Amino acid sequence: MEKFTTHAGKVVPLYRTNVDTDQIIPAVHLKRIERTGWGQFLFERWRSDPNFVLNRSEYADGSILVAGDNFGCGSSREHAPWALQQAGFRAIIAPSFADIFFNNSAKNGLLLIRLPEEQCKTIADWANGEPGFGLTIDLENQTISDGHGLEYTFEIEPFRKHCLLNGLDDIGLTLDHADEIAAFEKKRPAWLPTTPRTNVELTIVGNKA
Numbered sequence: 001m002e003k004f005t006t007h008a009g010k011v012v013p014l015y016r017t018n019v020d021t022d023q024i025i026p027a028v029h030l031k032r033i034e035r036t037g038w039g040q041f042l043f044e045r046w047r048s049d050p051n052f053v054l055n056r057s058e059y060a061d062g063s064i065l066v067a068g069d070n071f072g073c074g075s076s077r078e079h080a081p082w083a084l085q086q087a088g089f090r091a092i093i094a095p096s097f098a099d100i101f102f103n104n105s106a107k108n109g110l111l112l113i114r115l116p117e118e119q120c121k122t123i124a125d126w127a128n129g130e131p132g133f134g135l136t137i138d139l140e141n142q143t144i145s146d147g148h149g150l151e152y153t154f155e156i157e158p159f160r161k162h163c164l165l166n167g168l169d170d171i172g173l174t175l176d177h178a179d180e181i182a183a184f185e186k187k188r189p190a191w192l193p194t195t196p197r198t199n200v201e202l203t204i205v206g207n208k209a
Helices: 078-085 099-107 117-129 157-168 171-175 178-191
Strands: 004-015 063-065 091-094 111-114 133-136 144-145 151-154
Touching: 004 117, 004 151, 063 133, 078 099, 091 117, 099 111, 099 157, 171 178
Parallel strands: 004 063, 063 091, 091 111
Antiparallel strands: 004 133, 133 144, 144 151
16 A cells, blocks of 8 residues: 555545545445445535535645544445545544544545544644645654644654555565565475375265155
8 A cells, every 4th residue: 555654635525524435425325335436425415515615616626624523433344445545545533533434544544543632623623724734644653743933743653654654454464575485485394283184084974755
């Protein structure tokens, strides 16, 4: 997956609480088997409103979403972070996230940042009042800034930070130990017991007519 080190982008304010995964990506689309093409369905129901924030040209190329409490609640689906990423978002800022959505996002390279509600509201107010308002997120130093005096710090688990900085999903983490795995496999025949092949007679017992 793509590494996340620093990112500078426009903020999109979606300051609603309890935004669930069925709003992020409606279940009707989950029958699709492709991994790509999900961005077009992001917030599909809300997009029917011409005044919805993502329909406004001043937010069209936003890449940082600021949301309300409990973002990503509802059923588990990796399609939700896929849709957000493929619509151009690299990070989501909110006071809290649903646990499953939080984990799915991290494993797909989408950075989720928890900030106090007051700070999230400040960012949303700036983005609402000044379309084009942008932030720079520095994952290494765990800071968020606007270049004009606003600067917040955020917490992130060391393991999650390591994976995002290095672009490691679960497969990447395994491949990171490829040499150790190969060395282990070479040792197996030397110490594992072996079972000689034998002819096994299979008897099928059934009801006689």
